[in-house]
Amino acid sequence: MSTPRRAARAAGLSIATLLAATAVFWTLTDPEGPTAGPGSLQAWLSKGWRDWSADAWRGGPGEFYNPPIKGHWSPGRMSDSTDPDVSIGDDIPDAGVSDPEPRPVEAVAAALPYHATAPVVGKVFFDSPDGPKVCSGTAVEDPAAPGKSNLVWTAGHCVHKGADGGWFRNVVFVPSYNDEGPSAAGNAEVPLDQVAPFGTWWADWAQTSPQWIAEGTDAGGDGAPFDFAVLHVRPAAGTTSLEETIGTAAPVRFDVRTASALGTTSVWGYPAGKPFDGEGMFSCQDRPSRLSVSKSTPTMYRIGCTMTGGSSGGGWFAPDPDGSMSLISNTSIGSTARTWLAGPPLGEQARKIYRAVSDRFAKAKDAGER
Numbered sequence: 001m002s003t004p005r006r007a008a009r010a011a012g013l014s015i016a017t018l019l020a021a022t023a024v025f026w027t028l029t030d031p032e033g034p035t036a037g038p039g040s041l042q043a044w045l046s047k048g049w050r051d052w053s054a055d056a057w058r059g060g061p062g063e064f065y066n067p068p069i070k071g072h073w074s075p076g077r078m079s080d081s082t083d084p085d086v087s088i089g090d091d092i093p094d095a096g097v098s099d100p101e102p103r104p105v106e107a108v109a110a111a112l113p114y115h116a117t118a119p120v121v122g123k124v125f126f127d128s129p130d131g132p133k134v135c136s137g138t139a140v141e142d143p144a145a146p147g148k149s150n151l152v153w154t155a156g157h158c159v160h161k162g163a164d165g166g167w168f169r170n171v172v173f174v175p176s177y178n179d180e181g182p183s184a185a186g187n188a189e190v191p192l193d194q195v196a197p198f199g200t201w202w203a204d205w206a207q208t209s210p211q212w213i214a215e216g217t218d219a220g221g222d223g224a225p226f227d228f229a230v231l232h233v234r235p236a237a238g239t240t241s242l243e244e245t246i247g248t249a250a251p252v253r254f255d256v257r258t259a260s261a262l263g264t265t266s267v268w269g270y271p272a273g274k275p276f277d278g279e280g281m282f283s284c285q286d287r288p289s290r291l292s293v294s295k296s297t298p299t300m301y302r303i304g305c306t307m308t309g310g311s312s313g314g315g316w317f318a319p320d321p322d323g324s325m326s327l328i329s330n331t332s333i334g335s336t337a338r339t340w341l342a343g344p345p346l347g348e349q350a351r352k353i354y355r356a357v358s359d360r361f362a363k364a365k366d367a368g369e370r
Contacts, residue, residue: 049127059161059165059167061213064205066167073174074192078134078174081131107282115246119246120140120250122152124136126172127168133158139173139249141243150234150235150242154330155313156212160213173200175245177270199235202234203234204233207229209226222297226344228329250317250326254348256318258299263319265285265288265328266283266317276310288303301316
């Protein structure tokens with residue numbers, strides 16, 4: 001089997017059909033902490049975020065810092081962002097429970113406009129030491145804010161470098177990116193409200209698994225089966241939530257025990273590696289099989305799919321027992337031959353992270369209303 005790589009994006013079926021069916025602004029603190037001088041935030045906004053030295057690059061579980069920078073994500077900068085170029089090597093460790101490699105499934109372009117086809121799907125942009133990068137993400141329900149969610153599901157490696165680094169910066173979510181399709185003139189020549197018609201949503205908090213932070217690497221590592229993350233985003237304007245703005249949010253399931261329990265699953269995102277360019281939404285459908293990268297970690301899901309890097313973080317949707325659809329994984333790794341993608345199972349660790357982000361902002365809202 002050829003080299004697996006981390007993908008970033010997904011698209012192709014109608015999630016609107018599949019799913020069918022006052023946000024709290026986190027108080028910004030100075031990057032140096034509560035005792036920092038009055039100029040610290042301004043210093044960060046002007047140039048501090050560009051400092052990726054070991055002393056400046058925070059990586060602890062509670063050290064995510066992401067104050068908005070006005071005008072930072074222009075259409076041209078979004079278009080120039082590249083996918084995270086990571087792989088797990090040419091040989092997959094034989095952990096004894098992997099199924100045969102699935103046949104490739106051609107990625108299908110999503111119908112336009114994307115908001116009518118897959119409104120919960122979007123792109124996650126962020127800055128890394130190697131420049132602007134891009135993944136995919138999914139707007140998901142918030143158990144503490146029914147109908148008013150500001151939560152986004154993506155991959156851990158789209159927000160945190162893993163064992164070799166820290167949190168990425170200037171993280172935003174753009175739902176239905178290029179909603180009417182890519183411009184022939186290129187995004188640098190079109191207005192922002194055409195590229196991001198539902199806004200650019202800055203993350204005010206992010207949380208990923210401790211396993212990804214401790215063991216995730218550019219080669220996947222033992223952190224790959226825990227490669228998931230949850231963002232809380234701040235309203236692009238006013239107090240209207242992300243869910244209210246796009247009209248829906250995806251439910252998330254944490255009780256799928258094995259790949260064999262899943263039926264046909266659809267995987268969505270915005271692939272950016274060749275032959276794709278990251279400007280369009282695509283999807284694949286296949287029935288997941290098993291992929292083990294380590295005997296000591298959970299078995300991942302794998303499907304045949306030709307999407308490339310950029311689809312990482314994109315949602316995987318499978319039917320519930322009642323026929324409705326829920327998010328059950330996200331794209332994590334894939335083959336450099338563009339034949340398959342793999343995603344982590346969402347179990348108790350994923351549930352804890354999801355609830356922790358939800359509870360964090362529910363408590364902040366409750367405190368503000370007292």
